[in-house]
Amino acid sequence: MSENFELHAQLAKDSIWLADWPLCQLRLINDSNYPWFILVPRRANIRDVIDLSDEEQAQLWQESAKLSRLLRQKFSPEKLNLAALGNMVPQLHLHHVARFSSDAAWPSPIWGKVAAIPYTEQQLVVLLNEWSVA
Amino acid sequence: MSENFELHAQLAKDSIWLADWPLCQLRLINDSNYPWFILVPRRANIRDVIDLSDEEQAQLWQESAKLSRLLRQKFSPEKLNLAALGNMVPQLHLHHVARFSSDAAWPSPIWGKVAAIPYTEQQLVVLLNEWSVA
Numbered sequence: 001m002s003e004n005f006e007l008h009a010q011l012a013k014d015s016i017w018l019a020d021w022p023l024c025q026l027r028l029i030n031d032s033n034y035p036w037f038i039l040v041p042r043r044a045n046i047r048d049v050i051d052l053s054d055e056e057q058a059q060l061w062q063e064s065a066k067l068s069r070l071l072r073q074k075f076s077p078e079k080l081n082l083a084a085l086g087n088m089v090p091q092l093h094l095h096h097v098a099r100f101s102s103d104a105a106w107p108s109p110i111w112g113k114v115a116a117i118p119y120t121e122q123q124l125v126v127l128l129n130e131w132s133v134a
Numbered sequence: 135m136s137e138n139f140e141l142h143a144q145l146a147k148d149s150i151w152l153a154d155w156p157l158c159q160l161r162l163i164n165d166s167n168y169p170w171f172i173l174v175p176r177r178a179n180i181r182d183v184i185d186l187s188d189e190e191q192a193q194l195w196q197e198s199a200k201l202s203r204l205l206r207q208k209f210s211p212e213k214l215n216l217a218a219l220g221n222m223v224p225q226l227h228l229h230h231v232a233r234f235s236s237d238a239a240w241p242s243p244i245w246g247k248v249a250a251i252p253y254t255e256q257q258l259v260v261l262l263n264e265w266s267v268a
Contacts, residue, residue, distance in 0.1 A: 087241035107221035
């Protein structure tokens with residue numbers, strides 16, 4: 001199954017690989033407006049969570065909880081936003097965003113709200129170092 | 135714990151009780167633009183999924199998968215949207231929305247996109263009958 005996994009071109013363009021966890025790729029969305037990460041199960045032809053097997057779903061939610069705890073530790077957000085939308089990019093990807101009442105989109109959801117501000121190369125080096133060992 | 139559960143006033147206003155599942159209240163958002171449901175864990179002081187115990191999280195995702203399968207059966211959506219945002223209403227509630235490329239907000243997320251169109255009383259009677267036995 002996982003042999004056929006191929007990351008959707010749009011996700012490859014919008015985000016940066018951080019780590020491979022047992023089921024998912026952990027990727028950083030290249031938008032410094034928010035600490036914004038996605039988990040992408042390395043399985044082919046998965047659109048919705050329930051397309052995964054029961055075991056894979058349990059693993060997905062464990063990795064989601066791990067990522068959520070890391071976001072709390074690192075950023076102390078006021079709220080975590082968690083979402084699987086995929087109307088534009090149908091490949092299943094689970095958004096995790098650390099939200100603050102001071103952020104650019106608050107209290108709205110972040111999608112389509114303000115233009116992305118890409119990280120600088122220097123910021124990316126730091127983030128990659130930090131997260132590749134998560 | 136569950137003794138102290140009280141539904142947030144805004145959720146009570148925006149949605150209609152359909153059923154009590156082992157962990158969550160299943161509620162219908164009163165907006166006929168989309169088949170839009172929420173799961174609200176009957177636990178006090180829960181903001182994020184990871185505030186639930188490991189067992190409760192597993193139960194939440196089982197109920198989420200059950201609801202997702204019911205939405206597929208009943209509506210045959212092109213995409214399921216799944217989200218825990220809670221920037222405005224901090225009490226944890228998990229959105230499940232059946233999406234269609236013909237719907238009012240497609241391909242955007244639904245939040246804040248178009249004004250809600252409440253169901254008629256007649257529509258509600260049918261929906262309540264259908265879902266109270268889910």
